[in-house]
Structure formats: C-alpha cells, structure tokens
Amino acid sequence: MRFLIFLIFSLTVSHAFTQEVEILDNVQKLYTISDDHLINYEGQIFTKIPFKSSLHENLSYQLKDPKCADDLYYAYATHILPTLDETSKEAFERAVLQVCQLVGIGKKRSARALFKALNESGFPIEKWLKTYPLAFNDFVDELHQHRNKPCPKLDGPLKIALTTTTSAGGNLSVALAVKAYLDQFPELFEATLLDYETFASVHDPVKIATGKYTVDNIFRLLQEHNRVDELVPTKDKLCQDLAQYIPNCTAAAIKAEISKLDPHLIISTRSYCADDFNLLSLNIPFRMLYCDHSICFFQQDFVGKVDPKRVKFWLPAASPRFFKSLFKQYNQESFYELTDDWQTLMKKLAQITHSPLKEIQSTFEVIGYPVRLEFQKIKEGAVLDHFKSKWDLQTGEQGILVEMGVNGVGIIENIFNTLKSAAPHSFPIKYFFVCGRNEELRRKLTQRLQEDLECTALRRCAILGYMEAAEKNELMNICSLMISKPGGATQAEVTKLRLPMFLMHIQKICEEGNKEKLLEDNLAYEYDPERPLPLQIEEILNKIKMTPIYAKDPKWKKRLFKKLLEFRGALSE
Structure with a gap:
C-alpha cells in the first residue's frame, strides 16, 4: 500500500508538469512572432522596436516607462558612451541596469548609488574619473533636470x-x-x-499580445500547476520577447x-x-x-x-x-x-x-x-459550536484545512488523490479542501466526491472555492491542523491563531524564510515523502497536543x- 500511495503521488506530479508546459504553449499560441513583427490575438501587427542597443532595450523592459528609458539612455549615450572601451562599457552598463530604478532618489544619492554599483561591477571608476572628470556629473545632471517635485503641503489627512x-x-x-x-x-x-x-x-505587453493574460496572471498559472520555481525563467523570457515589439x-x-x-x-x-x-x-x-x-x-x-x-x-x-x-x-x-x-x-x-x-x-x-482584521482567535465555546455546526464538523471530529494560497496551487489535487487511495484514519477526521480561485481544480475535486469514499481517508470531506477572510477565520478556529504552503499571509494568519501547519509544498523563490520562521515557532511540521501521508497526519495531530508554541502576535x-x-x-x- 505504501508503494502504491507513493506511485500515485509521483504520477500526479509528473502529470502536473506536462500540463504546465502545455499551459505556457497555450499562452504563446495566442500570438505569432515572425522575424521583425508580432501579430497579436486580434491580428494587430507590431513591428520590432528599433532600440539603440541592448542597454536601451533592457532599460525599457526594466523601467516599464519608455520615456524614462529613453531619457536615461540618451544621457548615457551623450555623456558616458563616448568615453568607454568595450570592456569598460560592459561593466558600466551592468551598473546602470542595477540602479536605474533609483534615479528618483535625488541627484546626490543617485550619483552615490551608481558610484557604488560601478565599484561592484568591476568598473575602474577612480581611473576613469581622472581621465573624464566631467562626464559622470554631466550624466547625473541630465537625469535629474526635471525631477524636483515638491512634496504636497499637509493640510488634512x-x-x-x-x-x-x-x-x-x-x-x-x-x-x-x-x-x-x-x-x-x-x-x-x-x-x-x-x-x-x-x-x-x-x-x-503580455495582455496586449494574448488578450487573456497579464504577466502576473501567468505567474498565477504557474502557482495553480505547482511549477513556479522551475518555470519562472521561462515566463521571464516570454515577457522579454514580447517587450521587443510592444513597449x-x-x-x-x-x-x-x-x-x-x-x-x-x-x-x-x-x-x-x-x-x-x-x-x-x-x-x-x-x-x-x-x-x-x-x-x-x-x-x-x-x-x-x-x-x-x-x-x-x-x-x-x-x-x-x-x-x-x-x-x-x-x-x-x-x-x-x-x-x-x-x-x-x-x-x-x-x-x-x-x-x-x-x-x-x-x-x-x-x-x-499586517494581518486582515477579520482574523481573530475565538475563545467563546458557544461561538465555536455555532461555526462547527455551520461547517458540519461533528462532535469528536478533528478538522483539517487543506489550502495552498488564494490561487489554489495544484498540489492540492495530489493530496486529495493520495488520501483517496488510503485506508480510513484511526480516528474521526474531516478534510476541508479550499481551492481558492482555481475553479478548474474545484470542479475536478467536486466530481470525484461523487465516487464512493466511505472506505478511504476522505470519508468526511468538503470541497470549497474562494473564501472571504471572515469565512477562512471561522474554519481556522475550528480546525486542528492546516495543510498548506508557507505563504507570507498564511504564515501570519496561523501565527495569530496559533494553528499548526503541515508543510507539503514550498515556493523556494520567496517562501523559505517563512518556513524557517514557522519551524522556529513550533508551528510547522515538514512532509516526509518516504512515509505514508495519512500516518504522518495522525502523528502530527497527536504531537501538537503536547508541543509548546513559541509564536508571538506582532503588534x-x-x-x-x-x-x-x-x-x-x-x-x-
């Protein structure tokens, strides 16, 4: 049985990977790139933008403001570029890209930031300044000639x-x-x-090309299909390619x-x-x-x-x-x-x-x-009983909330399938699967509820969609455990409500620190892929009754x- 459960989990993950590649393909099928032009989903044609150089192109992509990019590149091409050889040019441009977003922090500070970045990039700044003493100041002056915006007077809120x-x-x-x-x-x-x-x-540009997705929508798709860490570089390359045609x-x-x-x-x-x-x-x-x-x-x-x-x-x-x-x-x-x-x-x-x-x-x-004001620890027994009745959590039953962020990371489906293939728990448990905005996932799991689950670990189970904060607070107060990923807001919510979390997924690109914080506070338990999932859940439910929690509610x-x-x-x- 243990091997069977592991095999099902592995096959589901493999299927999710195949689906994700298809999703990126489906995004790209909505437009066509051919040589020097792009044809979007409506048939509108965009010719390749005549950038002056790769630096100009990268500035436009990074600043997301064509005029700012043009101004910065013009200042660079006028005052700096004529003074550089090929080697020093590469180092200088690397430094410019590193701090180009800091241009508005003031003339003096911008100069210091660029000076620092030049040192870090290996540019021979001291030697260069001796040879071209005016170039650097002229460059910074050019950038800040129109940036002196007075702060509005405080005459109200x-x-x-x-x-x-x-x-x-x-x-x-x-x-x-x-x-x-x-x-x-x-x-x-x-x-x-x-x-x-x-x-x-x-x-x-992604929305203009596809008519359907923005860059953050694509990130959301990566979350839904559990492939953020692997495919973010692919997503970034897609966005950069489109920005060559659509500013x-x-x-x-x-x-x-x-x-x-x-x-x-x-x-x-x-x-x-x-x-x-x-x-x-x-x-x-x-x-x-x-x-x-x-x-x-x-x-x-x-x-x-x-x-x-x-x-x-x-x-x-x-x-x-x-x-x-x-x-x-x-x-x-x-x-x-x-x-x-x-x-x-x-x-x-x-x-x-x-x-x-x-x-x-x-x-x-x-x-x-900052935690949503709706999240509050409920201590009144009558109120807790009311919410248990509302969510059909029976007397003697332990509730487990399964949630992977507002976008419903696809690993929820893996967890569902694994528990569906496992024998019933040794004590009463009800699962609440929260699919967030992932309507496709909610539809799939709801259909599978029509099957006979009486002899499985999911004999008591509910499939839910997007939840308002107040509803989620109700469930978190009546549940004994949350199976989730250590997203920032989720970490803060379980800390406030002192609800232990079973970590079965993590997006390493941004959630590693959250995981470490939860582990230090005795609020998290990590999944062991070598051991049966139902057994680990039961062990955690028994362990949390005797484990002190060190988390503090930040003021x-x-x-x-x-x-x-x-x-x-x-x-x-």
Missing part, C-alpha cells in the same frame, strides 16, 4: 498611495489589512488602493495615476519583485512593506544604495533570517548568524554592503506583519501607526 496586486493573495491581503486599519482614522490618514492588474490589463507602459500608467492623487507617501506590498521601485522617479517618499520573511532576490542590489530619508524597507520581524540570502549574495555566508541581535545585524549589513552604519539603521524598520498596528505619525509630524515641521 496624510495621503497614502497603497500599491498591490489582486493576482497575489498575500500581497493583497497585507494591503487590505493596512487600508482597513488606516480607514479607522479618517482624520489622520487617507489610503488609496492601486491594483497593478488594473494597469497591466491595458498596458502589459511596456505599465509603470508609466501607474505613475500618472499616482501623480493625480498627489500623495505624501507611497507604500507598496509588491515585495516579490522590483517593479514598484520604478515609482521612485516620482520623487515621492516610498516604503516597501515586505510580505515574506526574506528579502526579495530582485531587491537585494538596492540595499546600501537607496536614500534612507526617502526610501525605507519595512520588515515583518527583527530576525537576521530576513537577510540570509543577502549574505549569500555577498559571499559572506560564514558571517551570517541567526542569533545576532538587531544592532549586531545592522553592523554586519553595513560592513558587507560598504555602507555607513547610520544609513543602514535608518533604511530598515520593523513594522510586523503591527501599533508600530505602523507610530511610524506614520512620525512621518506626518516631519511633514508638518
């Missing part, structure tokens, strides 16, 4: 542009938590939510909308990519609110280069864990210590990034993890309120 995306559950959840909390103080704060998908649906104006459109709002502050929850750093060209104070317990790979190059007076990184916790990958990037893994206190950690970060300690200390602030509301009041006070001076 602090106006905040809150950028997020409806394509990623965790990022949206954090943004909604922040907005719901700030809306309680209308005399102090006015937060406007901006959904990246709203702009991408009009300006994203990406998404950032330009968002910036235009933010300019209309004229906010005092921008807060972004899109911490899984570097795109929102393009908003720095607006010269508006900016906060990146992290939705995971590790710094995004695509943002690591900004550490030690941003202006901490205008740009700050808001962290979910004060743990060195957040910077583990940064130490690795700088080849300083032996320097990393999980037990370091905050002051020691800041000193080490200043050392490895060659930055002043005060700047590093000012760049990073611990806010905690994010108090910290966020304090930081925003400080910012508001500084504007009033």
